[in-house]
Amino acid sequence: MAISISVTVNGKTYNHEVEPRMLLVHYLRDVLRLTGTHVGCDTSGCGACTVVVNGRAVKSCTMLAAQADGAEITTIEGLASNGDLHPLQEGFREEHGLQCGFCTPGMIMTAWQILQDNPNPSEEEIRHGLEGNLCRCTGYQNIVKAIQYAAKKIG
Amino acid sequence: MKPPPFDYFAPQTLEEVLQLLEQYGDDAKVLAGGQSLIPTMNFRLAQPAVLIDLNGIRELADIQESDEEITVGAMTRQRMLEKSVIIREKTPLIFETIPHIAHVQIRNRGTVGGNLAHADPASELPAVMVTLNATFKLQSLKSERWVSASDFFQGMYMTALQPEEILTEVRIPVQAVTGLYGFEEVARRHGDYALAGVSVLVHLDENQNCEDVRITYFSVGEAPVPAHNAVQFLTGQPLEDEIISEAAELAANNDIDPHDDIHASAKYRRHLAKILTIRALQKAKNRNKPN
Ligand SMILES: Cc1cc2nc3c(=O)[nH]c(=O)nc-3n(C[C@H](O)[C@H](O)[C@H](O)COP(=O)(O)OP(=O)(O)OC[C@H]3O[C@@H](n4cnc5c(N)ncnc54)[C@H](O)[C@@H]3O)c2cc1C
Ligand code: FES
Ligand code: FES
Numbered sequence: 550m551a552i553s554i555s556v557t558v559n560g561k562t563y564n565h566e567v568e569p570r571m572l573l574v575h576y577l578r579d580v581l582r583l584t585g586t587h588v589g590c591d592t593s594g595c596g597a598c599t600v601v602v603n604g605r606a607v608k609s610c611t612m613l614a615a616q617a618d619g620a621e622i623t624t625i626e627g628l629a630s631n632g633d634l635h636p637l638q639e640g641f642r643e644e645h646g647l648q649c650g651f652c653t654p655g656m657i658m659t660a661w662q663i664l665q666d667n668p669n670p671s672e673e674e675i676r677h678g679l680e681g682n683l684c685r686c687t688g689y690q691n692i693v694k695a696i697q698y699a700a701k702k703i704g
Numbered sequence: 705m706k707p708p709p710f711d712y713f714a715p716q717t718l719e720e721v722l723q724l725l726e727q728y729g730d731d732a733k734v735l736a737g738g739q740s741l742i743p744t745m746n747f748r749l750a751q752p753a754v755l756i757d758l759n760g761i762r763e764l765a766d767i768q769e770s771d772e773e774i775t776v777g778a779m780t781r782q783r784m785l786e787k788s789v790i791i792r793e794k795t796p797l798i799f800e801t802i803p804h805i806a807h808v809q810i811r812n813r814g815t816v817g818g819n820l821a822h823a824d825p826a827s828e829l830p831a832v833m834v835t836l837n838a839t840f841k842l843q844s845l846k847s848e849r850w851v852s853a854s855d856f857f858q859g860m861y862m863t864a865l866q867p868e869e870i871l872t873e874v875r876i877p878v879q880a881v882t883g884l885y886g887f888e889e890v891a892r893r894h895g896d897y898a899l900a901g902v903s904v905l906v907h908l909d910e911n912q913n914c915e916d917v918r919i920t921y922f923s924v925g926e927a928p929v930p931a932h933n934a935v936q937f938l939t940g941q942p943l944e945d946e947i948i949s950e951a952a953e954l955a956a957n958n959d960i961d962p963h964d965d966i967h968a969s970a971k972y973r974r975h976l977a978k979i980l981t982i983r984a985l986q987k988a989k990n991r992n993k994p995n
Binding site for chain 1: 705706707708709710711712714735738739742743745746747755757759783803806807808809810812813893894895
């Protein structure tokens with residue numbers, strides 16, 4: 550069984566035939582070659598695969614590519630504009646918000662949602678907002694600072 | 705590819721969903737938020753031959769209120785519940801519970817119906833629905849029936865749903881949302897499934913004595929566990945500290961039968977149940993503003 554889908558990713562529309570069992574994260578990585586979105590656990594646990602679908606941050610490992618038909622998706626590759634880093638990306642660089650970088654795309658897409666819902670989050674709200682994202686390196690402190698940096702810059 | 709192959713249908717009407725279920729029965733599974741089903745398929749613990757996606761059925765995704773009840777469609781996202789003014793104002797017990805369910809990305813996808821139908825014994829919402837005396841509408845092509853939350857949950861991941869049925873709607877009676885309430889849980893990390901938890905709802909009579917008490921535990925048994933002994937003890941008594949402690953002791957010793965597992969020992973769960981009951985009843989008590 551093949552399903553025809555039409556998906557807009559980072560402003561560009563793609564049409565493909567996919568197997569029903571193809572996960573959205575594999576569609577992004579293997580078909581569109583957008584490998585910025587990572588896969589950690591495949592079970593909605595770690596947050597590495599977080600992307601924004603129709604304005605909401607979701608885990609792309611537990612959504613089927615077939616379910617993205619008609620959707621608008623933003624991945625980490627879609628944040629920078631005209632070569633300028635998004636304030637969140639800049640914040641992660643300036644505040645050392647990453648070490649190995651594996652969790653970073655998911656962290657940034659989740660942070661995007663946090664700031665979208667609340668442009669001026671408190672430290673506690675940032676930490677609660679990041680509950681669905683695991684980082685094995687940084688201890689989270691600098692990730693929180695990076696998001697505060699971005700909030701200030703955007704704000 | 706992670707999950708095994710399956711056929712996928714994305715119907716646009718409830719009628720079509722029910723027809724497909726009638727046709728495929730046990731071979732099919734309905735897909736709601738996918739937050740429990742897709743991980744189990746990725747592990748190949750579940751291998752349905754057919755997946756029927758409910759995400760196109762708009763009529764199942766809303767929250768309404770009338771004089772008698774609040775109605776929540778099965779495909780209402782957990783995040784919608786969290787943001788709903790009706791829920792915040794009319795069922796504050798649910799409002800207080802939602803942030804304990806997983807985390808934002810999961811609540812953005814995960815649905816009320818999926819959470820209830822999945823019937824994880826560690827899940828918060830099933831216990832809260834029992835506390836609120838909610839009823840569930842179960843529909844198949846040939847029938848439609850209402851089942852109380854306490855009859856719906858039958859065991860670990862087991863419910864009253866038949867293979868050709870789906871849960872379409874949850875109704876919460878308005879009288880259940882006016883009482884004093886409390887919700888407490890302990891989880892290793894915020895948003896994880898709880899090691900133990902409790903939801904309580906208390907109505908007082910004109911003499912400030914308990915007249916209608918509901919206490920339901922989660923993660924201490926195979927399904928939501930009502931505290932029959934503690935409720936009987938509390939009825940007719942004032943919500944005072946000593947009485948609350950005694951009720952909690954009674955519930956922890958006689959109402960629940962927790963098991964040991966890798967997350968916690970049965971003994972520790974009993975201890976948690978007692979402490980959490982005290983905290984939840986204290987919260988309920990502190991919400992009382994007699995005039
Ligand atoms: C990391 C993680 C942490 C979590 N933590 C918690 C937590 O703390 N507390 C908690 O309660 N939950 C938790 N969950 C589970 C989450 O709430 C799920 O969203 C929920 O259990 C299932 O809802 P869903 O809409 O995603 O359903 P799905 O995963 O799509 O479906 C689950 C099951 O229910 C069936 N089903 C779905 N909808 C219906 C329906 N309308 N009628 C009949 N059957 C139906 C499906 O066929 C499937 O068998 C967690 C999940 C993850 C991945
Ligand atoms: S890979 Fe999706 S949450 Fe871990
Ligand atoms: S930077 Fe290594 S996992 Fe977060």
